[in-house]
Amino acid sequence: MKKIKTGIIGMGYIGESHIEAVRRIGLCSLAAVADTNTELAKSKAETYGIEKCYNSVDELLADPDIDAVHNCTPNFLHTQINEKIIRSGKHLLSEKPLATTYKEAQYIAELAKQYPQVVAAVNFNYRMNPMVQEMKSRIANGDIGEVRLATGSYLQDWLLYDTDYSWRLEPEVAGNSCCIADIGSHWMDAVQHVTGHKITEVMADLATVIPVRKKPKKQTETFTSAVPSEYEEVEIKNEEYGAVMFRLNNGARGVYYVSEVCAGHGCYFNFEINGSKASLKWNQEENDRLWMGFRDDDNRFIIRNPNTISAEAKPYTQLAMGHPEGWNDAFKGNIYAFYKYIADGGKGKPLFANLDDAAYIVKLTEAIVESSKKRMWVKVD
Ligand SMILES: NC(=O)c1ccc[n+]([C@@H]2O[C@H](COP(=O)([O-])OP(=O)(O)OC[C@H]3O[C@@H](n4cnc5c(N)ncnc54)[C@H](O)[C@@H]3O)[C@@H](O)[C@H]2O)c1
The missing domain is CATH 3.30.360.10 (Dihydrodipicolinate Reductase; domain 2)
Incomplete structure (x- = not known):
């Protein structure tokens, strides 16, 4: 089976949890990370042995190898970055909240409906x-x-x-x-x-x-x-x-x-x-x-x-x-649900939060x- 190639944008606190989760899921492989803080992105890429490291969203989205993108940036950037990801045709896993206003959240949820091949999720991991x-x-x-x-x-x-x-x-x-x-x-x-x-x-x-x-x-x-x-x-x-x-x-x-x-x-x-x-x-x-x-x-x-x-x-x-399982395992579980849904052809209502839910x-x-x-x-x- 061909693995789904992942890129993660935002190497702050939660970006690292995304790296670890993706690494534990056999359906996908982590190809690249990006952060406008170049030093931070480089150090995370080195620590985790990630092949590619970009300074901007646009560079990462221009990479034809990448199939799915996680958006782990601060809230005010979610709308503009999520829009770019959807329009690039790559699958989207956005951190919550989907946007800082309902108007923008609704815009993104409607936009995604014009790209039915794109699977889009928001990381309400406690589910x-x-x-x-x-x-x-x-x-x-x-x-x-x-x-x-x-x-x-x-x-x-x-x-x-x-x-x-x-x-x-x-x-x-x-x-x-x-x-x-x-x-x-x-x-x-x-x-x-x-x-x-x-x-x-x-x-x-x-x-x-x-x-x-x-x-x-x-x-x-x-x-x-x-x-x-x-x-x-x-x-x-x-x-x-x-x-x-x-x-x-x-x-x-x-x-x-x-x-x-x-x-x-x-x-x-x-x-x-x-x-x-x-x-x-x-x-x-x-x-x-x-x-x-x-x-x-x-x-x-x-x-x-x-x-x-x-x-x-x-x-x-x-x-x-x-044998105790914990926060990281449930976090991985939500990301696994996203990749399993893509691998299964994206049919039916997913278990993860979709853009309308978010x-x-x-x-x-x-x-x-x-x-x-x-x-x-x-x-x-
Ligand atoms: N699901 C969860 O349990 C959970 C937990 C923590 C945070 N979050 C969410 O994750 C998001 C990030 O939170 P955090 O705590 O990791 O923040 P953070 O500030 O630690 O990290 C954000 C990173 O994004 C980078 N960044 C900023 N602008 C960028 C741009 N234009 N392109 C690329 N990178 C850019 C910053 O340099 C920083 O490294 C927030 O929306 C937050 O709500 C979710």
């Missing part, structure tokens, strides 16, 4: 945790009854101090939202994915917890805790805390909160779905188990086990029970920002 897939399968089978409530949070601490800084705080680079666009987007995608229902109304309270931060004068790595020696004090506009009440299209209610200023939390992504018969709860920090709760029976943990897991979840778990998340993010500003419920669909 492919095997126990998240298991949750989806059990909810679809009616194991918890009718979905009534969805609750949870996604907490991190990498913006805890005023010396912590990221482009995610800058509206010109990230769009008008920091934590909702960055981690709330994952939370909403996961809940919609497992329940099969859409969030159609939101009521939000967003806050900028640290209104002035020390912005480093030189480019720094995302999630670094190093205190910059040279900085300027800047006013912060985007939020690092957001709480959202919502309604799903089946009438179910929900609430979640996200923040990057919660000391002690690295990646505390958790959610619980309460149905008319039972509840299911998953927490990414203990991602091999699913809690199932009953009123009239014993509560239980369902432990990840390739021998007993549902057929839908089975392709996304490899190791025998008790555009809807941008629409929700905009509605959440609007709701918080107006202090009122906003209808989305």
Whole structure:
């Protein structure tokens, strides 16, 4: 079988995870990387033994060897780079959010429809945790009854101090939202994915917890805790805390909160779905188990086990029970889903988030920002 040749644009924090994932998937091979930061691109190409290294998107897209391109650049570049990738006829795997505005997200989603040979995905990687897939399968089978409530949070601490800084705080680079666009987007995608229902109304309270931060004068790595020696004090506009009440299209209610200023939390992504018969709860920090709760029976943990897991979840778990799989494995699982879909000829609705799914998340993010500003419920669909 001919391998699908991959190029990755953006060699920052997440670009490296893409390199590692691609390297683990037999369906594809990593041909090239690109970054406008030449030194960074060169050092990643050397570290990982990658044959080609480019300084620009255009150079990488002009390479006829490359079949699929991952866009791992900051948010404000997603629309223009995704457009170039789609128009080049190469398959697209974009990082989230799809765009910084719904107008642009919709434009890209519609543009892709004019290129039916292009498979396009957005990297909502939490979907492919095997126990998240298991949750989806059990909810679809009616194991918890009718979905009534969805609750949870996604907490991190990498913006805890005023010396912590990221482009995610800058509206010109990230769009008008920091934590909702960055981690709330994952939370909403996961809940919609497992329940099969859409969030159609939101009521939000967003806050900028640290209104002035020390912005480093030189480019720094995302999630670094190093205190910059040279900085300027800047006013912060985007939020690092957001709480959202919502309604799903089946009438179910929900609430979640996200923040990057919660000391002690690295990646505390958790959610619980309460149905008319039972509840299911998953927490990414203990991602091999699913809690199932009953009123009239014993509560239980369902432990990840390739021998007993549902057929839908089975392709996304490899190791025998008790051998921990983690964030990297689920991340690889989502990228594997993308390449498997291409290899199988791109038929049917994929398991990964397509551009319409991702555009809807941008629409929700905009509605959440609007709701918080107006202090009122906003209808989305
Ligand atoms: N799916 C996930 O779990 C996850 C996790 C982290 C980040 N992300 C997403 O990935 C994207 C990148 O985030 P990050 O944390 O890696 O950012 P980062 O700042 O660490 O890296 C971005 C890289 O893009 C490069 N770049 C900027 N402009 C470029 C251009 N025109 N052409 C080529 N390269 C360019 C920068 O030099 C930098 O190396 C964001 O959209 C973010 O939301 C997703």
